[in-house]
Amino acid sequence: MPVPSLTALQQRLLDRFQHRLPLSPTPYADMAKRLDVDEAQLIDALDDLQNKHIISRIGPVFKPHRIGTSTLAALSVPSQDLAATAAFISTLPEVNHNYAREHLFNLWFVLTATDEAHLRAVIATIETTTGLPVMSLPMLREFHIDLGFQLNHMR
Amino acid sequence: MLDPIDRALIHATQAGLPLTVRPYHTLAVQLGINADEVIQRLQNMLDNGIIRRIGAIPNHYALGYQANGMTVWDVDDDLIDELGLCCGVLDFVSHCYQRPRHCPEWPYNLFVMVHGKNRNEVEQKTAQIAALLGVHCRQHQILYSNRILKKTGLRLT
Known part of the structure; x- marks a missing residue:
């Protein structure tokens, strides 16, 4: 590109x-x-x-965990099932990021839910539908102040 | 805490502000409140940290930063605050989080998102992090994304 x-x-x-x-x-x-x-x-x-999708939007960035709850989840999907599983994950309204990554854990996505019970229910749905265990890695601490992206590196 | 009007305002703004001459007035009409209240509520959410920033949100990929490496590190738990802050201040790092290990298959407790124009650049930056963490890191990996399958702003569900 x-x-x-x-x-x-x-x-x-x-x-x-x-x-x-x-x-x-x-x-x-x-x-x-x-x-x-x-x-x-x-x-x-x-x-x-x-x-041109150079910016995704102009607007507010909400801090995670201040509105509802979220986690970073990963699945280890057999390669022949990856496309179908990824498509299913992307259809879930609780998923806002979904990335294929080159690793044994090859599908990584962020789940956002109104509360812990809702989050557990979504994870259970994913496990039932895919037959795969979800590795859930909620953020414990954040070590970065997000002030945006330094464009001067591009020059 | 958030009241229903705040929640409606989050819903109305999470896909972006309208590109109208008076965008907060446009939102106010949608929400049935006045524009001063929209501005005041956004200011309150900024002040109490619910909103981190309001601005143009760049798409790293479209800007040429096409190698997105999620670097994961197995570091000493006792030192994670110091080590995390060391990584979080680096200008090529967009996110830096402590997450739980999931042993035995996932021994990593520090996640550092590194952006570069290509994988070589990501590897050089990862080497800088490895040098910073030194003996306090037992092992690390870079997980490259080969496809973004979905990316939207935060959604209330």
Whole structure:
């Protein structure tokens, strides 16, 4: 996949606004002012970043475990069943990330549920449907303050 | 704690803010409250840590960081706070978590997500982490993702 080219405005936008989006009535106008462009240009730049999937969205990042509960789960799926099992896992509304990884544990996904009972029920459903044990590895501590992604490494 | 309006606001914003001239007003109309209240509730969730940040959320893959290595480490439990913080401050690390071991098949207790443009870059960065952890790490592995099958923001279910 080729790296999409960013316009100078998009580059500056990503440098400045991965956090601290203004909580004002007109945040895009305020951002535009700080970047010395007009509001329509700024909204177009954001729309283009979203359409090209360079950003997944502009909005809040919620802290895990503050709303409901979650865990990182892994399955060791026989290779011939991986596609079907992965497709099933992705259909679950409790799954928000699902990655195939090159390991004996070859399917990794994040489960988010309203409470522990709900989480246990989802895990039980996965185990019954797949016939495989779920390895559940809930976060115990976090050692990173997420301030966004450093774009200067790209240059 | 969160009340039903907060929950509705989380639902309405987890896929992103509207790209309208007054996005908080747009949300306010959807939720049947006024825009000042939307802003105040978002500010409160920022202040109490429910929202970590509000901004543009880049997609690492689309930015050319296509090698995503989940590095996992078996480190001394007694030192995990110090060791975790050492890794968490590295600028190429996007997530750093302590998780339980699941012995015997899973002896790793520290998860460090490393992003690079290719696997060679991820391996160099992983070597830097290994050097930092030194003798306090018994073993480690890099798990590369070969496919993203689903990725959405947090969802309330």
